[in-house]
Amino acid sequence: MLYALMGLGLALITGVLNIPNFAHGALFAVGAYLLASTANLIGNFWLALVVAPLGAALLGLAIEYLGIRRLYAAGHDYQLLFTFGLALILSEAIILVWGPVGYSHLPPPVLRGGVDLGFTFYPKYRLFVMVAAGLLVLATWLFLEKTRYGAIMRAGIENKEMVSLLGIDIHKLFTAAFALGAYLAGIAGALTAPIRGLSPGMGVDMLGIAFVVVALGGLGNLLGAIAAGLLIGVAQAVVAAHWTEASSVVIYAVMAAVLLVRPQGLFGIR
Amino acid sequence: MGKLKRRDVLKIGALAATGLGFPAILRAQSREIVILGLWDQTGAFSDVGPLNDRGMRMALEERDMKVLGRSIRYITRDGATQAGASTRRAEEAVDGEGARFIVGPWSSGVALAVSEVAKRKKVVHLFSGGTEDISGARCHRYSFQWAASPYTAAKTVVDNFMKANPKAKRWHLLVADYAFGWSVEKYVKEVGKTHGIEFVGADRHPLGEREFSNYVQKAAANKPDAVAMINFGGDAVAGAREIFNFGLTPRLPLIMSWSSGVEELVQLAPEIRDNLWVGTNFYYTVDTPAAKNFVKNYQAQFKLPPGYAPSAAYSMTHMLLAGFDKAKSDDVQAVVKALEGLEMNDIVGPMRVDGATHQTLRPYFLLRCKPKGAMKHELDFGDVVATGDAPLPKEYAACKDIGPF
Numbered sequence: 074m075l076y077a078l079m080g081l082g083l084a085l086i087t088g089v090l091n092i093p094n095f096a097h098g099a100l101f102a103v104g105a106y107l108l109a110s111t112a113n114l115i116g117n118f119w120l121a122l123v124v125a126p127l128g129a130a131l132l133g134l135a136i137e138y139l140g141i142r143r144l145y146a147a148g149h150d151y152q153l154l155f156t157f158g159l160a161l162i163l164s165e166a167i168i169l170v171w172g173p174v175g176y177s178h179l180p181p182p183v184l185r186g187g188v189d190l191g192f193t194f195y196p197k198y199r200l201f202v203m204v205a206a207g208l209l210v211l212a213t214w215l216f217l218e219k220t221r222y223g224a225i226m227r228a229g230i231e232n233k234e235m236v237s238l239l240g241i242d243i244h245k246l247f248t249a250a251f252a253l254g255a256y257l258a259g260i261a262g263a264l265t266a267p268i269r270g271l272s273p274g275m276g277v278d279m280l281g282i283a284f285v286v287v288a289l290g291g292l293g294n295l296l297g298a299i300a301a302g303l304l305i306g307v308a309q310a311v312v313a314a315h316w317t318e319a320s321s322v323v324i325y326a327v328m329a330a331v332l333l334v335r336p337q338g339l340f341g342i343r
Numbered sequence: 344m345g346k347l348k349r350r351d352v353l354k355i356g357a358l359a360a361t362g363l364g365f366p367a368i369l370r371a372q373s374r375e376i377v378i379l380g381l382w383d384q385t386g387a388f389s390d391v392g393p394l395n396d397r398g399m400r401m402a403l404e405e406r407d408m409k410v411l412g413r414s415i416r417y418i419t420r421d422g423a424t425q426a427g428a429s430t431r432r433a434e435e436a437v438d439g440e441g442a443r444f445i446v447g448p449w450s451s452g453v454a455l456a457v458s459e460v461a462k463r464k465k466v467v468h469l470f471s472g473g474t475e476d477i478s479g480a481r482c483h484r485y486s487f488q489w490a491a492s493p494y495t496a497a498k499t500v501v502d503n504f505m506k507a508n509p510k511a512k513r514w515h516l517l518v519a520d521y522a523f524g525w526s527v528e529k530y531v532k533e534v535g536k537t538h539g540i541e542f543v544g545a546d547r548h549p550l551g552e553r554e555f556s557n558y559v560q561k562a563a564a565n566k567p568d569a570v571a572m573i574n575f576g577g578d579a580v581a582g583a584r585e586i587f588n589f590g591l592t593p594r595l596p597l598i599m600s601w602s603s604g605v606e607e608l609v610q611l612a613p614e615i616r617d618n619l620w621v622g623t624n625f626y627y628t629v630d631t632p633a634a635k636n637f638v639k640n641y642q643a644q645f646k647l648p649p650g651y652a653p654s655a656a657y658s659m660t661h662m663l664l665a666g667f668d669k670a671k672s673d674d675v676q677a678v679v680k681a682l683e684g685l686e687m688n689d690i691v692g693p694m695r696v697d698g699a700t701h702q703t704l705r706p707y708f709l710l711r712c713k714p715k716g717a718m719k720h721e722l723d724f725g726d727v728v729a730t731g732d733a734p735l736p737k738e739y740a741a742c743k744d745i746g747p748f
Contacts, residue, residue, distance in 0.1 A: 173390075174647070175577075177584055177612040186590030187563065194563040196588040199556065269553060270584050270610065272577075278553065313557035318520070318549060320557060 074206030075261050077302025079279055080286025081213055081295060082257030088230035088293025089250035092141065093149070095156040097258050098280025099163035104129040104259030105266040105275060106171055109178040118181040126260035133255020137248045145247075160276070167273045175272030202264045209260060210299055213253075217295060226250055230293055258283075285328045291341020300339055375414040376673050378403075378663070379436045380656070381447035381457060386424025387551040388449045391576060391652045394606065398653030399446060401640065402660035410667045416440075422448035424550075426456035433457050437464045443675050445469070446659050449652070450550070451476075451523035458486040465748070467678055469663055471624070471655035473523030473575075473601050475530075475741070478702035482742035484679055487696060489659045490624050491707040492735045493523075493601075497530035499707040499731030500600050500622035504569075505538045507711075507728070508596060511568035513543050517558055517582055519574035520547035527573045527601055533739075543567050552578050555585035563589055571598040579603075580610045583619065593618035593714075604710075605650035608724040613715035616724060621710040625654040625691055626727055629708065633661075634690040648722060658689050662696070662703075676748050697734075700742040706732045 079101065086094045107128045112121035136159065144151050179185065180198035187196045217223035229236050229246050237243040261279070269275060285305065290297025305324045313320035331339060380399045382392035396419055408415045418440055422429035429448050436442040443466045448454055451474035461468035462483045470477055471489040473496070478488040491499075505511070514535065518524040524547065532542060543565040546558050559582075562570055570591060572582050579599050586592050596618045599607070604623040608616060627638045627648035637657060641649040649657070662685065667673060670681035683698035694705040712725035 174606070175580065175610045177580075177610060177615055179612050179614055180588065185588075187588075193560055194589065195560070196556075196585075196590065198588060268585075268588065270580065272610075310557075313554075317546060317557050317561070320554065321549075321552075 074203055074210060074302070074306065075265060076282055076286055076306045077210050077299045078206050078257055078261045079283040080290060080298035080302040081210060082254040082261070083283045084287050084290060084293055084295055084298035085226070085250055085257070086254035087287055088295065089226055089233075090137075090141065090145075090247050091233075091293070092144075092152040093156065094251075094254070095153065095280065096136065096159040096163060097254070097283055098276030098278075099160045099167075100129050100133060100255045100258040100276070101262035101265075101279045101283075102167060102271075102273070102276035103132060103163060104262030105178075105269075105271050106167060106262075107259070108263035108266050109176075109271055110171075112178065122260075122263055125263040126256050129259020129262070130252045130256035133258075134248055134252040136255070137251035141251065142244065142247070160280075164273050164276070171271070171273075173273060175270055175275075177270045178266045180267040198267055202268065205264060206261070209257070210302075213257065214295070214299065222249070227295075230295075282324060285324055289328050289331055289338055291338030294338065294340040297338055297340030304339075375416045376410060376444070376667075377416045377418060377436075377440055377442040378444045378446065378660075379433065379440070379442040380417060380419040381422045381429060381433055381436075381445055382419055382656075383424045383449055384421040386422075388424045388576065391449050391603070391606075392421065394650070394652040395447060395449060395656040397641070397645065398649065398656030398658075399660045401637070401644075401653075402657045402664070406664060410664050411671065411673060413673070418442060422450075422453060422457075424448075424450050424453060426453045429453045430456050430460050433460045434464065437466055443467065443673070444663060444678070446656065446663065450521070451526070452521040455481060455522060458483070461485040465675060467663070467666075467675055467682070469659045471659055473527050473573075475526040475735075476522060478697075478700045479741035482700055483746050484701075484748050485675075487662070487682055487701045487703070489655055489662065489703050491705055491732075492702050493526040494530045494533075494735040494739060495705075495731060495733055496601055496622055496624075496707045497527060497534045498733045499729060500571075500598060500620070500709055501531060501534040501538065501540070502731065503709045503729035504596070504598060504620055505540075508569065511596060512539060513541050513566070513568045515543055515562040515565050515567040515570050516545040517555075517562065517570065517572045517574060518545060518547045519578055520549055523575065523601070524573050530739075531571060531573065531600060548574070548578065550578065553581045555582045556589075558582070559585045559589045559591065562586070563591060567595065569596045569598060571600055573600045575601060576603060576607065579607050583607075583611055583615055587615040596620055598622070603651040605648050605722075605724070606652060607650070608712070609647060609722075613713075613718060616712040617714045619712040619725075621712060621725065623708050623710065624651045625649070625658075626708050626710055628727060629691060631688070631690060631692050633688065637690050654690055658691065658694075661689050662687065662694075679748070692730075699745060700740065701745065702735070702742075704732065704734050706730045 083097050107125035108121050111124050112118045184198040187194050286301045290301035308323050308327050309320050312323040382395040384392045420432040445468045451472040454470045468486040475493050477486050518528045598620045600622045602621045602623045604626045666678045666682040670677040685696045692706050708727050709729040710725040711728045
């Protein structure tokens with residue numbers, strides 16, 4: 074579900090803004106660090122879980138408004154270089170603010186330890202993350218499908234010029250889409266912090282997976298991103314149960330297999 | 344007289360350089376001793392390389408970058424935690440920079456490849472890691488092992504852990520799947536037999552693994568009395584964190600058999616460290632004059648006390664410099680002979696290099712981490728509860744003949 078959450082955010086940015094956001098992993102890391110700092114500061118994990126992704130969304134908003142907006146006419150090379158450079162800057166900024174050494178952030182006391190599910194033993198916190206990420210994916214999907222602004226975003230993915238001609242401020246749409254994508258990356262990072270811990274490079278692995286999800290689902294396709302996130306998550310879990318050592322490779326094997334059959338991805342049309 | 348042509352200028356310049364400049368360069372080159380620190384700045388051990396570099400640099404700076412009255416030129420190369428990159432860069436440093444003394448790299452598997460370069464190029468190679476092969480089956484005259492032998496480590500950890508936890512007879516192992524993991528696993532199982540330990544599971548994971556939930560699920564299903572990890576760095580931290588998240592610790596003891604110490608422990612919250620037993624080649628409270636001095640200077644510069652990585656680089660460099668001093672020469676063969684049988688009192692206490700295998704005979708440490716309430720300060724991770732230096736018994740020794748130069 075976390076993969077779907079990350080992939081959905083990246084697919085939204087790729088779809089609406091039509092740019093490859095290499096800073097998505099760094100926004101994931103920012104979400105994780107903000108959660109740990111906020112929780113330590115206010116002593117409340119749940120409130121921190123609300124605040125941290127909002128911080129990532131604000132950062133996303135600033136990135137779009139101050140940086141990416143100026144590069145829409147410049148072409149993909151410049152956008153790619155900008156987001157790649159931004160990813161490096163954010164990683165170094167994390168080192169400057171929080172230091173180069175990784176650390177752990179514990180789940181809230183009520184979610185510590187594991188539960189016996191009968192067929193397996195599983196950590197309570199991971200179960201919580203599964204449910205929370207599932208609900209977030211559902212909420213995002215409902216927002217995009219059932220609200221007027223969601224419809225505008227989807228229309229923006231299909232045809233930006235048409236949306237613009239209808240009198241909708243396309244720049245505001247871009248900013249909102251980037252901020253929402255950053256929010257999803259931030260909350261994925263915040264939820265992951267107690268599982269994977271915090272380290273300045275933590276976004277790199279997740280960035281690779283997010284791009285796999287987007288490519289697998291079909292570039293910019295939101296439903297595709299959700300389906301692809303679930304597919305590689307399930308594939309990884311099934312392979313890990315029988316052949317643990319191959320659990321990381323299976324993500325890329327699934328992508329290669331699907332793209333050989335459907336080069337446009339599961340739900341893609343381009 | 345014709346006009347001076349560009350080609351003539353170049354010729355004159357080349358002659359001038361040959362006649363005037365080169366002897367000076369050559370004199371300078373022959374006077375300085377080039378030492379290579381092959382430390383990973385990228386790849387799975389990219390977090391360790393800078394720490395190795397700190398330790399090595401400190402040892403050299405203590406001597407004002409001089410030995411035998413000559414300047415030391417310390418050069419570093421990124422081994423990239425890969426055998427191909429490490430061997431290529433080591434060869435380039437030997438051929439292009441005149442390096443005849445190599446310290447590093449960090450990964451056992453990669454170091455074995457670099458050891459072959461040292462043998463072929465006939466240069467001195469010092470290494471610290473968990474593989475037994477450098478001072479075992481693949482021993483030769485040019486490579487030396489600073490870390491305790493995997494047998495010494497396993498014996499120290501298993502014997503003393505069992506003394507404190509005699510009922511913990513069912514162990515599940517999580518092992519890093521490369522040379523270091525295989526060597527330590529072998530001896531943990533051998534020593535475990537003498538205590539009647541049943542190994543109910545042993546899962547191997549690749550270097551750089553960060554997702555341990557599936558491994559821990561398997562461990563939990565085996566209902567062990569203790570879980571022992573034979574891995575290092577980020578792998579060990581990720582593993583310990585996941586074992587806590589599953590609720591196995593602190594209910595069960597977790598053993599980190601071959602830990603970097605401080606660098607790993609600082610990444611774990613005190614709750615995760617509860618009931619954690621840590622085997623290590625160095626811990627910053629080791630009570631030796633050399634360690635006290637090193638820890639004080641290191642902390643003054645870097646705030647955190649040093650763990651195994653900077654300490655190993657620091658002490659290996661001490662060892663190499665002691666070799667120069669004893670040999671009174673920088674001739675490779677003379678330094679090798681001087682290092683064979685070298686005795687010194689360094690940061691871990693008394694050390695002796697076994698001339699027959701090039702294994703350093705030295706103490707290994709077992710810590711027990713403190714619960715949060717017992718910590719006196721935030722770096723008070725634990726106490727050294729045992730020290731062991733049992734050498735590898737002859738029946739296990741795979742280095743039958745260290746060979747000629």
